[in-house]
Amino acid sequence: MTKSLPTIQHLINGQLVSGGSRSADVFNPATGQVEKQVLLADKLTVEQAIASAQAAFPAWRNTPPLKRARVMSKLKELLEQHADELCALITAEHGKVLSDAFGELQRGIENVEYASYAPELLKGEHSKNVGPAIDSWSEFQALGVTAGITPFNFPAMVPLWMWPLAVACGNTFVLKPSERDPSSTLRVAELALQAGLPPGVLNVVHGDKEAVDTLLQDPRVKAVSFVGSTPIAEYIYSEGCKHGKRVQALGGAKNHAVLMPDADIGNAVNALMGAAFGSCGERCMAIPLVVAVGDDTAEAVIAGLKTEIAKMKVGPGSDASSDMGPLVTRTHFEKVTAYVNQGVKEGATLLVDGRGVQVAGHAAGYFMGPCLFDNVKPGMTIYQEEIFGPVLGVVRVKSLQDAMDLIDAHEYGNGTCIFTRDGEAARYFTDNIQVGMVGVNVPLPVPVAYHSFGGWKRSLFGDLHAYGPDAVRFYTKRKTITQRWPSAGVREGTVFSFPSSR
Ligand code: NAD
Numbered sequence: 044m045t046k047s048l049p050t051i052q053h054l055i056n057g058q059l060v061s062g063g064s065r066s067a068d069v070f071n072p073a074t075g076q077v078e079k080q081v082l083l084a085d086k087l088t089v090e091q092a093i094a095s096a097q098a099a100f101p102a103w104r105n106t107p108p109l110k111r112a113r114v115m116s117k118l119k120e121l122l123e124q125h126a127d128e129l130c131a132l133i134t135a136e137h138g139k140v141l142s143d144a145f146g147e148l149q150r151g152i153e154n155v156e157y158a159s160y161a162p163e164l165l166k167g168e169h170s171k172n173v174g175p176a177i178d179s180w181s182e183f184q185a186l187g188v189t190a191g192i193t194p195f196n197f198p199a200m201v202p203l204w205m206w207p208l209a210v211a212c213g214n215t216f217v218l219k220p221s222e223r224d225p226s227s228t229l230r231v232a233e234l235a236l237q238a239g240l241p242p243g244v245l246n247v248v249h250g251d252k253e254a255v256d257t258l259l260q261d262p263r264v265k266a267v268s269f270v271g272s273t274p275i276a277e278y279i280y281s282e283g284c285k286h287g288k289r290v291q292a293l294g295g296a297k298n299h300a301v302l303m304p305d306a307d308i309g310n311a312v313n314a315l316m317g318a319a320f321g322s323c324g325e326r327c328m329a330i331p332l333v334v335a336v337g338d339d340t341a342e343a344v345i346a347g348l349k350t351e352i353a354k355m356k357v358g359p360g361s362d363a364s365s366d367m368g369p370l371v372t373r374t375h376f377e378k379v380t381a382y383v384n385q386g387v388k389e390g391a392t393l394l395v396d397g398r399g400v401q402v403a404g405h406a407a408g409y410f411m412g413p414c415l416f417d418n419v420k421p422g423m424t425i426y427q428e429e430i431f432g433p434v435l436g437v438v439r440v441k442s443l444q445d446a447m448d449l450i451d452a453h454e455y456g457n458g459t460c461i462f463t464r465d466g467e468a469a470r471y472f473t474d475n476i477q478v479g480m481v482g483v484n485v486p487l488p489v490p491v492a493y494h495s496f497g498g499w500k501r502s503l504f505g506d507l508h509a510y511g512p513d514a515v516r517f518y519t520k521r522k523t524i525t526q527r528w529p530s531a532g533v534r535e536g537t538v539f540s541f542p543s544s545r
Contacts, residue, residue, distance in 0.1 A: 051081040051225050053088060053249060054232050056095035057242025062088030063250065067222050072138035072369040073359035075407030081225050084250035089217070089257035092246040096188040096215035097263050099243030104185045104213045108162040111211050115159035117238035118207070122152050125234060129227050133198055134360040136224030138368040138409070139322045141360060144199075151203030151231075153492040154510050158207035164515045165212065174544065177527045183519035185213030186265040186289070190258045192279065194271040195221035195371055196325045196431075198228050204496065204510040205268045209518045210244055214266075217246045217258060223371060225249050259283050266518065268509065269293065270327075272429075273455070273501050280504035291505035291517055293327075293497060295429040296457030299438075300330045300486060301446045301472070304340045306462035310484070312347035314462070318486035319435040320355065320367050320413050324379075327502075328458045328480070328487045331430060332419065334438045334446040341439045345394065345417060348435070352395050352413045358402050369402075369409040370432060376409040379432030383414050386425035386436070392417040397433060421449060429455070443468055451477045457498030460486050479503065 051069065052059040063085040068077040084092075103111070122129070130144035137144075169180040191205035198221060206216040220228035232247045248254050258264055259282045266289040269279040273294035283290035300318070302311055318330035335341035360368035370376045380398055387393050397412025411433055419426050419436030426436065440446050450459055460482030461472045469483045479498040482488030490496050490511065497508030507513040529535060 048077065049079045051079055051229060051249060053082060053084060053092065054229060054245075054247040055088075055092045056099075056246065057236055062091065062248070067251075069136055069223065069225070070372060071135055072371055073361070073405055073408045075373065075409065078135065079226070081222050081249045083222065084248040084254040086253060086257045089248050089250070089254050090261065092217045092248045093188055093258070093261050093263050095243040095246050096217050099241060100185075100187055100215045103210070103215055103241060103244050106213075108165050108211070108213070111213065112159045112161040114235070114239045115155050115161070115207055115211055118235050118240075119152055119155045119159065121234045121238055122148065122155065122231065125230070129199060129230060131361070132227040132230060133224070134368070136226055137195065137198060137360075138371055139325075139360050140365050140368050141363065143322050144360070147197050147200040150489070150492075151197075151200035154200075154203045155207045157492040157511065158211035161211035164512075165519070173525065174527070174542070176529065177525060179523065179525045181521050181523045183212070183515065184522050186518060186520055187214065188217065188264050189214045189266045189268070189518060190217045190219070190264050191268045192219045192255055192258070192271065193221055193228070195223040196322065196327070198224045198226075199231060201270050202228050202231065204270070204514075206245055208510060208514045209268075210240065212515060212518045214518055215244045217248060217264070219248055219250055219254050219258060222249055222251055255279070256282070259288070260286050262286070264288060266290070267292075268517070270509065276504050277501075289517065291497075291503070291507055291509060293503050293509055294501060295455060296327045296329075296498060296502050297332065297427070297429050297453055297455045298328060298330050298458040298460075299332045299334050299446070299450045299453070300459070301443065301450075301461045302333055302335045302340050302344055303443065303461065303463035303465060303468060304337045305464045306340075307464065308340075308343045308347055311462040312344060312351055314484075314486040315344070315348065315435070316351045316355075320433045323367050323370055323411070324433040325371060325431050326487070328489050329431075330460070330486055331434060332426070332436050332438055334440055334449060336440055336443055336446060338439060341417070341437055345415070345437060348415055349395060352415060355413055357400055357410055357412050359405060359408070367413070367433060370411055371409070373409055375431070376411060379411060379430055379434065382425055382428070382430045382432065383434060386416055386419070386423065386434075389423045389425070391419045391423060391425060391436065421452070427454075443472070447472065447476055454501045455498065456500035457502035458482070458488055460484070460488060479508070
């Protein structure tokens with residue numbers, strides 16, 4: 044461990060603290076240099092965070108929802124004021140271009156804004172006179188200590204999908220961000236303290252499997268939200284359920300865009316460029332596959348994509364003229380390169396090769412240029428697996444039904460979209476496709492904060508989607524109260540039959 048580097052600490056009970064004897068390097072992907080060290084929490088440290096959340100729960104649960112909501116309103120203001128600082132942290136550790144970091148932060152802020160509607164969201168349901176002088180209502184009570192485990196690709200937004208609504212609903216929270224780019228996540232948590240969140244309501248522990256397993260196994264943790272890759276999501280779901288927790292685990296993706304012959308090809312090309320190469324393809328809603336209906340459609344989209352790719356500038360995310368930054372780590376860079384090699388080996392046609400791209404002054408950065416394949420086919424590794432890099436493949440089919448059959452046969456079902464001007468085709472597609480989030484001429488159909496986010500098939504384990512109305516249900520338990528106040532002096536007879544409205 045290099046002594047002179049800054050160390051990223053845990054945030055427990057409102058204090059930055061050490062904990063755990065291990066640490067990991069945090070790199071700047073544009074330079075390949077280690078810039079910081081992040082502590083990796085051991086079991087004891089995570090247990091301290093859980094204890095802090097447990098201690099903070101009774102008072103926070105009893106804090107009126109309007110007061111909890113006001114903390115969220117204040118946090119929204121602070122996030123807006125600190126946007127430059129937060130986005131610089133995101134870009135320095137993730138690599139994405141600054142404009143993209145602003146986009147993710149804004150989407151995160153919208154979740155904070157939604158959490159500030161807590162009094163409205165928690166109003167419950169009431170029925171008068173369900174029986175003679177009997178009223179009944181359902182209320183939504185906080186669970187207790189809840190936890191979140193988040194991926195590297197949205198270090199500000201994905202944590203904000205989780206904890207603001209969880210705490211606005213009266214829970215306390217332990218967050219385990221990605222160890223690859225933890226600084227912006229931690230800074231947001233510090234701003235939450237500044238906004239008035241009491242110590243212990245939100246705790247942040249950095250770490251790896253040891254920290255995650257402690258959260259999954261500790262009986263004080265009542266619910267776990269996870270976003271990351273599918274193998275880990277599946278593990279989190281089964282391990283968390285085994286320990287009696289409520290779990291929502293969002294996993295990986297392989298999103299197909301269907302391009303119909305009648306589509307506005309120019310607009311579709313522009314949309315596909317951002318969806319495939321934005322954030323260097325490191326988005327779970329990225330489009331790595333275009334399914335072109337008919338060879339003419341395929342030729343037209345390829346011609347358009349080649350023209351646009353030739354104009355793209357790859358460079359550091361901090362340079363406002365860059366369209367695409369580096370991949371997140373050297374390991375990931377090598378993995379994406381291996382996928383491109385494999386695509387060539389398996390017979391796909393590599394039309395644009397982004398391997399070996401050089402960025403002046405950044406020889407050690409993890410840069411890869413955009414790659415475009417034609418003739419990608421089901422069964423090929425680059426068709427089946429999530430690459431999570433700037434690699435777009437064109438798949439040629441003969442009909443919309445062929446395209447839909449392909450999508451439905453794929454193991455993932457996170458997002459998809461159709462480009463068309465035919466309302467009937469669009470309606471058939473949205474009605475029948477086996478995918479959780481669907482766009483019509485919208486390449487990244489990421490739901491807004493007042494809907495909920497989630498895929499189908501092996502892109503989500505659990506029943507309730509992330510953020511929005513589903514998350515209000517996820518972070519609360521329903522209690523239904525039935526109440527009768529008989530009039531004084533009225534003697535009620537004994538009834539042995541099951542109470543009913545007969
Ligand atoms: P990842 O699965 O490697 O890591 C996610 C989290 O799990 C991190 O906090 C990490 O520390 C932890 N983790 C890693 N290995 C673990 C293990 N063996 N045991 C316990 N915890 C472990 O994912 P990533 O590389 O950080 O993120 C990219 C992945 O996330 C992609 O697959 C992407 O599709 C997915 N993702 C999905 C969504 C969605 O909403 N469906 C959103 C963003 C990212």
